[in-house]
Amino acid sequence: MTTSPLAQAVGDLEEETAVTLVQDKLAKGEAALSILEELQAGMNIVGERFEEGEYFLSELIYAADIFKKAGAPLQEELKSATQSSYGTLVLGTVKNDIHDFGKDIVATVMGSNGIKVIDLGVNVEHQAFVDAVKESGATLVGMSCLLTTVFDDMKDAVQTLKDAGLRDQVTVLIGGGPVDQATADYVGADYYCKTAQDGVIAAKKVLGVN
Structure with missing residues (x-):
């Protein structure tokens, strides 16, 4: 699959190029959702390089800033294009983790796919x-983290839902840099989502949306 210049710019951490390419695409009348998908593809490149040890936390944070800045002009069109809501997602970065960029990407992508997002922010208490x-x-319920040290907090958050009698009423999706299927099994989540688009696919499956 060919990588678009915009996705490559994000993947290579070329902020000015990414911002300019988004502006050019909007000026040409390209759909915001299509542009967003290219930005996502760029973040996937960043994620792969992080996993391979080529990028580190600082690059991950910088890439998230590029995503936010380049994607900012898309927000109004994305909001107007998704008036209907198929369901609601409660989203947050778990307790003792203050990183928000993965969560913010998920919030944007979910919202642009007709899913209402209640964003609780970062360092979210289980309750x-x-x-x-x-x-x-x-x-x-979507839970994000970037630190392996908070896996137990994520597990406790899922347990708190269970203790409140809500576990059977909600589907728990988790994601973040160090998260994998083994993490999902450990914390008791229903879905491990490697990318924001994986989250959309899982959410729509649960909600019965084609």
Whole structure:
């Protein structure tokens, strides 16, 4: 599969090039969702390089900043293009982790695919997930982390949902740099999502959306 110049620019951490390419695409009338998918592809490149040890945490954070800055002009069109909501996702970075870029990407992509997102932010207390589910009636819970040291916090957050009698009512999706299927099994999540698009696919499957 050919990598687009925009995806490559994000993957290579070329901020100015990425911002300019997005502006050019919008000026030519390209759809915001299509441009967003290219930005996602660039972040996938970054993720792969991180896993391979070519990039480190600083590059990951910088890439997220590029994604936010380049993607900022897309927000209005994405919002207007997705008036309907198929379901609700409560989303947050778990307790003791303050990294938000993976979560922010998921929030953007989910929202652009018709899923309402309740973003709890970072360093989210376990009970906050419970409270948000009760208040919103959400059937999806997304938990993110970038630190292996918070896997137990993620597990405890899932357990808190269970203790509150909500576990059977929600589907838990997890993701983040160090997360894999073994992590999902350990914390008791329903889905491991390597990318934001994986999250969309899982969410739509759960919600019965084609």
